[in-house]
Amino acid sequence: MKTLFINPPNAPITSASIWIEPIDVLTIATYAQSLGHVVSVLDMDRDDGRMNELSIMLENEDYDAVVIVHDYHIPLFQDWSQKKLLELVSLCKKYKVKVVIGWKLSTYAPRKILMNDAYPDVIISKEMEMPIKELLATGVWTEAFLDSIPNIAYRSWDEVIETIKEASRFDIRELPIPDRKLLDVNDYIDVRTMLSSRWCSFRCSFCSVPDFWWKRRAREACEVVEEIAYLYKEFWAKKVLFLDDNATIENERMREISRMLINLKLDVKLGCLGNLRHFDEETMRLMYEAGFAWIHYWVESGSEKLLKSVGKFIPKEQVRSVIQQTKKIWFRVRTSWIMDLPGSTIETAEETAKFIMELEPHEIRLHYLSIRFGSRIFNESLEKTWELPKQYIHGKPVVTKGTSSEIIDASVQSLTEKLRETGYSVIYDNDENAEFENRDRNTKIASFCPLRYGIWWE
Numbered sequence: 001m002k003t004l005f006i007n008p009p010n011a012p013i014t015s016a017s018i019w020i021e022p023i024d025v026l027t028i029a030t031y032a033q034s035l036g037h038v039v040s041v042l043d044m045d046r047d048d049g050r051m052n053e054l055s056i057m058l059e060n061e062d063y064d065a066v067v068i069v070h071d072y073h074i075p076l077f078q079d080w081s082q083k084k085l086l087e088l089v090s091l092c093k094k095y096k097v098k099v100v101i102g103w104k105l106s107t108y109a110p111r112k113i114l115m116n117d118a119y120p121d122v123i124i125s126k127e128m129e130m131p132i133k134e135l136l137a138t139g140v141w142t143e144a145f146l147d148s149i150p151n152i153a154y155r156s157w158d159e160v161i162e163t164i165k166e167a168s169r170f171d172i173r174e175l176p177i178p179d180r181k182l183l184d185v186n187d188y189i190d191v192r193t194m195l196s197s198r199w200c201s202f203r204c205s206f207c208s209v210p211d212f213w214w215k216r217r218a219r220e221a222c223e224v225v226e227e228i229a230y231l232y233k234e235f236w237a238k239k240v241l242f243l244d245d246n247a248t249i250e251n252e253r254m255r256e257i258s259r260m261l262i263n264l265k266l267d268v269k270l271g272c273l274g275n276l277r278h279f280d281e282e283t284m285r286l287m288y289e290a291g292f293a294w295i296h297y298w299v300e301s302g303s304e305k306l307l308k309s310v311g312k313f314i315p316k317e318q319v320r321s322v323i324q325q326t327k328k329i330w331f332r333v334r335t336s337w338i339m340d341l342p343g344s345t346i347e348t349a350e351e352t353a354k355f356i357m358e359l360e361p362h363e364i365r366l367h368y369l370s371i372r373f374g375s376r377i378f379n380e381s382l383e384k385t386w387e388l389p390k391q392y393i394h395g396k397p398v399v400t401k402g403t404s405s406e407i408i409d410a411s412v413q414s415l416t417e418k419l420r421e422t423g424y425s426v427i428y429d430n431d432e433n434a435e436f437e438n439r440d441r442n443t444k445i446a447s448f449c450p451l452r453y454g455i456w457w458e
């Protein structure tokens with residue numbers, strides 16, 4: 001089938017200063033390509049949302065299907081993007097194409113997509129590869145055919161039909177290297193991205209990753225290294241980021257990847273999203289030797305009580321030690337924090353501010369709680385209301401009125417002042433990222449908005 005894969009527009013459109021290629025869209029498009037389908041990719045999260053460009057493509061290219069991948073592997077889509085998504089479906093349905101939507105919204109809120117005037121032919125729950133393989137195998141999608149495919153939903157008159165839900169048997173080692181030529185990588189910042197594994201072993205109550213991926217699957221170390229070499233040779237990549245939700249769970253695998261990279265002697269710097277609990281000094285030293293220069297640790301809070309309550313307890317002493325050791329090995333360290341975890345008090349707010357100042361990471365990402373689809377907190381909220389909780393990930397505190405909000409505001413305000421006094425640049429707007437393109441190792445940034453990757457990976 002001739003298929004167009006779309007990264008839909010966020011709302012607001014993501015700032016050019018942090019654009020990275022939509023690696024999850026490239027992954028599924030390349031997989032379809034490997035099955036013999038003719039594929040193209042359109043990234044609509046740019047410029048003005050590119051609706052005109054889409055119309056022209058649909059007018060001229062005679063596509064059989066459009067597959068919309070809504071919500072990056074790293075969830076950055078905002079609530080307002082859902083409205084844009086429906087506009088996009090409405091536009092596609094003016095043409096004779098089948099429309100499929102996959103990922104977070106379609107997994108956790110199928111009715112929100114299907115019970116509209118214009119709606120897609122099929123939505124996919126969780127992992128996309130197996131349903132996509134079956135759907136694209138034929139152009140005739142009868143109800144009997146759709147009923148035979150697990151993990152999808154479709155609308156029949158006024159009813160939403162959800163097919164059987166089953167755990168994925170898909171082996172991600174079958175995935176080809178995502179074809180970056182489906183887009184122009186020069187349109188993005190100078191950091192190429194890759195996905196080498198799925199799932200995370202933690203159970204943070206605000207996160208949907210463990211539920212979404214069922215179980216851990218990882219690509220072979222040699223395949224991972226082959227992809228890095230491909231990015232280096234074909235696209236002159238100097239910086240590559242592992243966007244795996246938790247890249248450092250398996251130390252032995254990371255050591256294997258690092259040893260192979262050391263042998264290859266590629267001039268590439270690497271970064272990854274790691275975790276504090278599985279820190280292993282020997283592995284980190286080897287990773288550094290292999291080119292890893294940056295790591296992101298989610299610390300979330302300076303209060304052990306709050307960390308326990310959200311299922312992410314790591315003793316502060318361990319956090320302190322891991323961050324000190326990581327910096328000593330010479331990694332640039334980003335930490336992230338959620339300023340309004342449920343149960344926050346003046347004491348927990350002060351503990352967190354004090355801990356941030358003490359750790360002095362190079363980059364600090366300050367968040368407010370986002371109630372992500374499929375998380376324990378999300379499910380608890382749904383029990384109280386039929387309304388979907390807000391997903392806005394870069395917004396204001398969840399509690400916006402009353403004493404808690406005042407406590408959080410006051411502590412964030414005082415923390416911000418202290419950070420500025422100790423040499424941090426504090427940024428609030430995506431566009432401010434542009435000024436950090438060429439800074440030195442001592443650059444210290446605290447950010448209330450998405451922070452660009454690749455700052456001083458030397």
Ligand code: SF4
Nearest residue numbers: 200202204207209245
């Ligand atoms: S927040 Fe991070 S560590 Fe926690 S479950 Fe999600 S991916 Fe894992």
